Amino acid sequence: MKKSSIYSLYGITHSLYTGRARSYLIKSGVPFRELSSGHKSFKAEVLPESKLATIPVLVTPEGEVIRDGGAIIEHLESISSRPFQPQSSKQQIVSTLFDLIGTSGLLRPAMHYRWNYPEENSEFLHYHFLHSQPEHPQREAKSQYMMSKMQHAGRLFGVTAETAHLVETLYLEFLEALNLHLSEYPYLLGWKPSIGDFGLIAPLYAHLGRDPAPLRLMQQRAVRVARWVERMNRADQDAPEFFNPGSDYLPDDSIPDTLVAVLSVLAEDLVPETHAAAAVINQWLVDNQPEPGTSAQGSLAHRMFGMAEFNLRGQSISALAQSYRFVILQKLQQQYAQLQPAQQQGVTDLLQRCGLESLLDIKLDRELGWSENQDVWL
Numbered sequence: 001m002k003k004s005s006i007y008s009l010y011g012i013t014h015s016l017y018t019g020r021a022r023s024y025l026i027k028s029g030v031p032f033r034e035l036s037s038g039h040k041s042f043k044a045e046v047l048p049e050s051k052l053a054t055i056p057v058l059v060t061p062e063g064e065v066i067r068d069g070g071a072i073i074e075h076l077e078s079i080s081s082r083p084f085q086p087q088s089s090k091q092q093i094v095s096t097l098f099d100l101i102g103t104s105g106l107l108r109p110a111m112h113y114r115w116n117y118p119e120e121n122s123e124f125l126h127y128h129f130l131h132s133q134p135e136h137p138q139r140e141a142k143s144q145y146m147m148s149k150m151q152h153a154g155r156l157f158g159v160t161a162e163t164a165h166l167v168e169t170l171y172l173e174f175l176e177a178l179n180l181h182l183s184e185y186p187y188l189l190g191w192k193p194s195i196g197d198f199g200l201i202a203p204l205y206a207h208l209g210r211d212p213a214p215l216r217l218m219q220q221r222a223v224r225v226a227r228w229v230e231r232m233n234r235a236d237q238d239a240p241e242f243f244n245p246g247s248d249y250l251p252d253d254s255i256p257d258t259l260v261a262v263l264s265v266l267a268e269d270l271v272p273e274t275h276a277a278a279a280v281i282n283q284w285l286v287d288n289q290p291e292p293g294t295s296a297q298g299s300l301a302h303r304m305f306g307m308a309e310f311n312l313r314g315q316s317i318s319a320l321a322q323s324y325r326f327v328i329l330q331k332l333q334q335q336y337a338q339l340q341p342a343q344q345q346g347v348t349d350l351l352q353r354c355g356l357e358s359l360l361d362i363k364l365d366r367e368l369g370w371s372e373n374q375d376v377w378l
Contacts, residue, residue: 001063088253089343098196109171110207111154117213158319179222181258191246267355276308
């Protein structure tokens with residue numbers, strides 16, 4: 001890749017995972033330009049280095065190509081003294097938890113509210129999918145194909161007519177709890193964003209905070225969440241409604257009761273699906289015995305590992321088992337292992353209050369690593 005004076009972010013406006021990386025770049029004050037993945041340079045120059053045709057992809061001023069929002073954030077954190085990584089034990093674990101929740105645990109409502117409200121969303125989505133494609137005779141056909149593919153992906157994530165009511169019920173409970181928490185603080189852990197905020201913005205911006213149907217719902221039912229979505233895309237603190245704001249994370253490793261309530265709502269869905277997905281992937285590992293260094297990622301909605309079946313409030317849900325959930329869970333477990341015994345006990349007590357303590361023990365039988373812009377089996 002050619003050298004440049006600034007970073008280049010390849011993505012699309014309506015992409016869930018692009019929103020995570022974009023927000024980080026904005027909040028960190030890194031100068032960048034954003035280019036569509038439909039830009040001719042993506043296929044010609046970026047894809048050979050990024051290896052997989054997924055977004056976001058960051059090209060550094062030195063020409064280095066970094067694929068995946070998590071890898072982009074890790075790269076920028078590592079060269080800037082980790083400004084958005086809480087240093088205290090409970091806050092660090094909670095930050096990573098919300099990164100997991102945002103990138104894996106809220107995919108069902110994100111997909112449901114995007115694809116199951118066609119009267120409100122169809123024109124908006126058509127515009128964005130069309131304009132993410134380069135101009136060519138098959139532009140409309142390609143756009144329709146991509147929309148159909150994404151709608152199919154939603155079904156694989158567990159979005160069906162049978163689950164729709166349950167998905168909405170859980171999402172509204174989450175919105176209510178998060179809205180209450182954000183009445184006290186502008187960000188999850190106090191007065192500045194954490195890695196967890198960037199994970200959570202992924203579904204709450206591109207899908208749930210922009211698409212007409214869920215945006216209307218958020219603005220009417222959870223105005224403080226809507227403000228947080230705006231705030232996460234502003235370079236400054238953007239908290240004028242807080243008249244005596246601080247500038248850092250909450251003191252004394254504090255986790256407010258309002259945030260415990262948010263995590264308690266999310267645990268009800270996150271824990272059983274994580275258990276089920278681990279069982280599916282571990283069986284796949286037994287059956288396939290992948291060589292070390294083999295890619296652990298499939299293409300969008302590819303049934304690489306199989307479907308995870310679990311029960312939620314008496315209803316059965318079937319959702320695609322995906323390895324990325326365990327990339328972040330593995331990071332959380334490694335953070336926990338590095339804590340002192342007293343700190344570990346504090347984290348364990350907190351997770352027990354939220355119903356999330358089993359996440360410390362749910363593991364794949366093989367660890368995951370990162371090589372050549374891909375998650376790989378070690």
